[in-house]
Amino acid sequence: MKSYYKTADADWYKQRLNGLMYFLFAAFSILAIRLFYLQIIEGEEYSRLSENNCIRLQSIDAPRGLIFDRNRNLLVDNRPSFDLSIIVRDAKPLEETVGKLAQYINTPQEELMKIINSKKGGASYKPVLLKSNIGRELLAAIEVHMFDLPGVVVDIRPRRYYIRNQSASHLLGYLGQISPAELKSGRYESARPGDFIGKFGIEKSYQNYLCGNRGGSQVEVNAVGQVVRVLETVNAEPGHNIYLTIDYVLQEKTENLLQGVAGAAVAMDPSTGQILALVSSPSFDQNSFITGISHEDWKALINNPMRPMENKAVQGEYPPASTYKIVTALAGLEEGVIDETTMFFCPGYYKFGDRVFRCWKRGGHGNVDVVNAIAMSCDVFFYQVGQRLGVDRLAWYAKACGLGVPTGINLDHEGSGLVPTSLWKKQKIGIPWQKGETLSVAIGQGYNLATPIQMASLTAAIGNGGMLLKPVIVKSIETVEEDIVKIFEKEQVGVIPASQKTMEIVKKGLWEVVNIRSGTGWIARVDGLDIAGKTGTAQITSRKAGDPENREEQENFIKPHAWFVAYAPAAEPKIAVAVMIEHGEHGSSAAGPVAREMIKTYLVDSELNKKQTTIGEIDPIVQNLIME
Amino acid sequence: MFDRRLIQYFDWWLIGLTLMIGVIGFALIYSAVNADDITTQNDLHVKQMIWFAIGLAAMVCTFIFNYRNLDQWGGGIYLVSIILLICVLLYGKHVAGSRRWLAMGPLTLQPSELVKISVIIILAKYYSKRASIRGFTLKELLVPMFIVVIPFLLIVKQPDLGTALLIVLIASSITVYVKIERRSMAWLIGSGAILVSLAWFFFLKGYQKQRILTFLDPDRDPLGAGYHIIQSKIAIGSGMLFGKGFLKGTQNALSFLPEQHTDFILSVLAEEWGFTGTAIILILYLFLLIWGLNIAHGCRDTFGTILAVGVTAMIFWQVFINIGMVMGLMPVVGVTLPLISYGGSSVVTSLIGIGILMNISMRRFMVE
Numbered sequence: 001m002k003s004y005y006k007t008a009d010a011d012w013y014k015q016r017l018n019g020l021m022y023f024l025f026a027a028f029s030i031l032a033i034r035l036f037y038l039q040i041i042e043g044e045e046y047s048r049l050s051e052n053n054c055i056r057l058q059s060i061d062a063p064r065g066l067i068f069d070r071n072r073n074l075l076v077d078n079r080p081s082f083d084l085s086i087i088v089r090d091a092k093p094l095e096e097t098v099g100k101l102a103q104y105i106n107t108p109q110e111e112l113m114k115i116i117n118s119k120k121g122g123a124s125y126k127p128v129l130l131k132s133n134i135g136r137e138l139l140a141a142i143e144v145h146m147f148d149l150p151g152v153v154v155d156i157r158p159r160r161y162y163i164r165n166q167s168a169s170h171l172l173g174y175l176g177q178i179s180p181a182e183l184k185s186g187r188y189e190s191a192r193p194g195d196f197i198g199k200f201g202i203e204k205s206y207q208n209y210l211c212g213n214r215g216g217s218q219v220e221v222n223a224v225g226q227v228v229r230v231l232e233t234v235n236a237e238p239g240h241n242i243y244l245t246i247d248y249v250l251q252e253k254t255e256n257l258l259q260g261v262a263g264a265a266v267a268m269d270p271s272t273g274q275i276l277a278l279v280s281s282p283s284f285d286q287n288s289f290i291t292g293i294s295h296e297d298w299k300a301l302i303n304n305p306m307r308p309m310e311n312k313a314v315q316g317e318y319p320p321a322s323t324y325k326i327v328t329a330l331a332g333l334e335e336g337v338i339d340e341t342t343m344f345f346c347p348g349y350y351k352f353g354d355r356v357f358r359c360w361k362r363g364g365h366g367n368v369d370v371v372n373a374i375a376m377s378c379d380v381f382f383y384q385v386g387q388r389l390g391v392d393r394l395a396w397y398a399k400a401c402g403l404g405v406p407t408g409i410n411l412d413h414e415g416s417g418l419v420p421t422s423l424w425k426k427q428k429i430g431i432p433w434q435k436g437e438t439l440s441v442a443i444g445q446g447y448n449l450a451t452p453i454q455m456a457s458l459t460a461a462i463g464n465g466g467m468l469l470k471p472v473i474v475k476s477i478e479t480v481e482e483d484i485v486k487i488f489e490k491e492q493v494g495v496i497p498a499s500q501k502t503m504e505i506v507k508k509g510l511w512e513v514v515n516i517r518s519g520t521g522w523i524a525r526v527d528g529l530d531i532a533g534k535t536g537t538a539q540i541t542s543r544k545a546g547d548p549e550n551r552e553e554q555e556n557f558i559k560p561h562a563w564f565v566a567y568a569p570a571a572e573p574k575i576a577v578a579v580m581i582e583h584g585e586h587g588s589s590a591a592g593p594v595a596r597e598m599i600k601t602y603l604v605d606s607e608l609n610k611k612q613t614t615i616g617e618i619d620p621i622v623q624n625l626i627m628e
Numbered sequence: 629m630f631d632r633r634l635i636q637y638f639d640w641w642l643i644g645l646t647l648m649i650g651v652i653g654f655a656l657i658y659s660a661v662n663a664d665d666i667t668t669q670n671d672l673h674v675k676q677m678i679w680f681a682i683g684l685a686a687m688v689c690t691f692i693f694n695y696r697n698l699d700q701w702g703g704g705i706y707l708v709s710i711i712l713l714i715c716v717l718l719y720g721k722h723v724a725g726s727r728r729w730l731a732m733g734p735l736t737l738q739p740s741e742l743v744k745i746s747v748i749i750i751l752a753k754y755y756s757k758r759a760s761i762r763g764f765t766l767k768e769l770l771v772p773m774f775i776v777v778i779p780f781l782l783i784v785k786q787p788d789l790g791t792a793l794l795i796v797l798i799a800s801s802i803t804v805y806v807k808i809e810r811r812s813m814a815w816l817i818g819s820g821a822i823l824v825s826l827a828w829f830f831f832l833k834g835y836q837k838q839r840i841l842t843f844l845d846p847d848r849d850p851l852g853a854g855y856h857i858i859q860s861k862i863a864i865g866s867g868m869l870f871g872k873g874f875l876k877g878t879q880n881a882l883s884f885l886p887e888q889h890t891d892f893i894l895s896v897l898a899e900e901w902g903f904t905g906t907a908i909i910l911i912l913y914l915f916l917l918i919w920g921l922n923i924a925h926g927c928r929d930t931f932g933t934i935l936a937v938g939v940t941a942m943i944f945w946q947v948f949i950n951i952g953m954v955m956g957l958m959p960v961v962g963v964t965l966p967l968i969s970y971g972g973s974s975v976v977t978s979l980i981g982i983g984i985l986m987n988i989s990m991r992r993f994m995v996e
Contacts, residue, residue: 012761013759013924013933013934014925014933016805016807017924017925019805020805020921020937021918024918024944027944027948028910028914030952030957031910031951031952031957032907032910034952035898035906035955036903038861038898039865039868039869039903039906040869042865043865043866043867043868046861046862046864046866047866049862049865049866050862055855055858055859055862057851216850216851218851218854218855218858231850231858232850232854
């Protein structure tokens with residue numbers, strides 16, 4: 001009772017310390033009891049477990065997401081790969097075990113020891129990879145002798161497999177081992193050294209959807225490193241599958257058409273912006289990147305003058321040449337410097353100041369209006385339109401048509417092309433704009449640069465009546481159970497700044513290119529398909545590549561680039577294409593037939609293939625890995 | 629000016645226990661990083677000795693002035709530590725996804741460590757002024773709550789959940805010690821329970837619940853924390869009665885143990901020195917803590933008593949959580965073992981705490 005009358009002085013506080021003391025003893029008793037339990041009661045068991053350090057973590061790789069085309073044809077999957085490793089700690093005696101192993105797999109013992117010794121200094125319980133992808137015969141040989149080979153393990157891991165070799169390589173991309181810089185970047189959350197990640201193309205752009213989540217197990221192993229008990233398992237989550245907008249039949253056909261040349265072709269659905277084919281030629285072998293490409297092969301790829309490692313469809317920047325006359329015609333009509341009745345006389349050349357600008361047709365086109373000028377690709381007509389517009393007005397239209405900036409397709413290193421203006425020249429080169437240069441720009445030469453994907457979306461926009469769409473390459477991303485993760489909708493990024501009337505005039509010109517005998521694209525016509533298009537032949541002024549010793553090759557490298565852009569059917573287009581062939585010489589003869597065959601394939605042949613072709617079988621072993 | 633009694637009353641027991649634990653720590657760190665023949669940082673024990681020396685210097689600085697000055701400086705120290713916490717969030721070094729360190733020239737400082745001390749001081753100041761036998765009511769507890777919540781949120785933001793919870797535990801211990809009024813206590817417990825269940829059933833998303841469950845039960849994460857715990861338990865258990873001997877720990881040698889020189893240092897001790905060695909360390913800590921309470925008992929003013937209890941609580945919770953964690957009794961949080969775990973900020977903070985105890989102990993003859 002006494003304490004109730006006391007104030008909270010030091011003595012009162014001292015009394016309260018007793019409680020703390022009891023608490024302290026209680027807490028330490030818990031710790032001591034636990035310690036006693038672990039070390040004395042359970043000590044034997046833990047001692048046994050520690051003997052071989054036999055509780056280990058085994059990682060379970062997540063199968064990477066598969067890639068399909070728009071009709072759900074499998075393009076990329078995973079195949080089982082048998083990787084032979086050795087756990088040095090368990091492989092005792094080491095020399096003898098490696099010796100036996102060397103016999104079974106017909107590899108010199110020294111070679112294996114070299115690999116093992118090179119990894120010395122790493123933790124001895126971690127497997128050292130001796131040989132990846134050993135094949136089923138070797139696997140059988142090893143499995144039979146497994147009890148003779150302590151510490152030798154064979155891991156089954158899913159390995160990326162590109163079903164149609166060399167096909168769509170640039171679009172799909174390839175995998176490579178993660179680099180130390182990439183590991184540090186923090187962009188690959190759960191990645192570990194030695195992991196394969198997308199290095200290019202879709203594999204890179206959609207890495208985070210494709211990679212899935214790694215799983216693992218806590219296992220107890222015996223003295224020779226064999227698993228005797230699985231304690232805990234966290235399942236790996238397979239990566240999401242990607243459904244591309246690509247039509248595989250068209251893609252493959254286009255690749256065949258571009259066989260042996262350097263160039264690119266893009267096909268787009270003008271109503272949605274979905275890319276139907278995206279081809280860059282020549283191609284490369286993606287599977288070789290997985291199994292490890294040799295130094296020589298890599299050098300050969302890098303030094304090849306046709307630049308196989310570049311995705312020319314989005315990275316390649318070329319003068320758009322006469323395909324650019326579409327823009328010049330639009331600008332001229334919209335700005336009122338010409339109308340559909342304006343006629344210019346083409347004698348085969350145009351005198352401007354003291355310079356003479358030639359038309360590609362030496363004899364001249366005679367009197368032409370804008371429709372004829374597009375159809376026959378008359379340079380003289382467009383020189384005059386350009387001269388009346390001036391470079392900066394023309395540039396405004398070019399930019400509104402999507403040129404000079406990347407289209408935003410989610411692929412690496414997309415080029416932006418170039419739309420020259422007087423200000424640009426002054427800042428970049430330091431010399432004021434020369435009036436004569438406007439004339440070159442008006443026919444798509446000079447400083448002008450465009451990528452095939454830009455020209456494809458421009459062509460699609462003309463075809464669909466003025467809607468500039470962002471190119472879409474992925475239709476949907478889905479889980480293994482085919483639940484939708486993400487759907488990529490049509491996205492309009494601009495409007496072609498032209499009236500209905502202007503569009504009709506230009507479209508008439510484009511139709512005549514292919515459908516009247518004097519049109520430059522007559523070669524591309526197909527009865528019943530109603531194709532509209534535009535040719536382009538890009539003069540090259542500088543020599544960049546080629547072996548200076550080899551005359552023939554030299555001459556080849558100064559030949560002009562060939563362009564052809566087209567859409568069909570003209571009234572309500574279902575496909576727009578842009579074809580660019582490096583040093584193809586003439587737009588009509590080199591690129592025109594490619595565009596024609598692509599359109600034919602898509603509109604005629606591909607329809608027959610719409611019904612689902614057999615989806616590539618997923619290997620049962622990988623299937624098991626997924627299910628486990 | 630100088631009182632000879634300061635030397636007469638110098639607390640040799642306190643300094644002796646502290647040094648004993650510290651020296652055992654050097655040996656453990658040496659073993660932790662050297663038993664493995666391929667480790668790259670095998671001089672960490674030397675660095676730890678340097679830190680310990682710096683810590684001892686800081687300890688001396690902490691006990692040469694009269695601790696009663698801390699009563700006046702409490703607010704300032706608290707303010708500075710909060711400003712440092714804000715600086716960490718703004719300019720701190722990123723290490724493994726969190727910002728905890730401030731670089732000051734060649735030194736890096738971990739302000740959340742300093743905050744533990746500053747919270748203890750300012751709470752002792754507040755409670756010593758208003759102490760009553762009835763205990764503190766909810767209204768009176770608002771200020772202490774505010775004092776704790778600010779650094780708590782700032783530390784959670786880093787994120788360093790372990791230290792943040794530690795501060796709450798220390799503050800709660802002090803508060804319970806100075807007594808909470810009975811009805812207020814009921815209110816606190818009741819509303820806390822309601823808040824937690826509301827949050828659990830209505831606000832937390834599935835993955836957040838998963839995280840909390842994994843935090844509370846490491847076995848749910850067999851590839852991460854759960855694996856560390858099982859390895860730690862094997863290391864401790866396999867030590868048995870007398871241990872495997874110095875530098876002979878096999879779990880330790882093969883780097884099976886995570887963070888074996890910092891958070892999991894005790895499993896090295898238990899594996900190599902067995903139950904005997906570990907029990908000795910437990911007893912040393914117990915002595916140290918009892919001695920801390922004894923200092924609180926010997927102190928003649930309220931401020932000093934609460935201060936000593938606070939510092940003792942700080943050391944107690946770290947020891948309890950850390951040892952509980954490596955034995956699989958507690959969630960895996962980054963709480964170091966005071967005076968033993970490798971790490972400059974941790975050692976210096978612990979020794980500053982010891983310095984405060986020493987300060988109070990040396991001046992126990994002084995009357996207010």
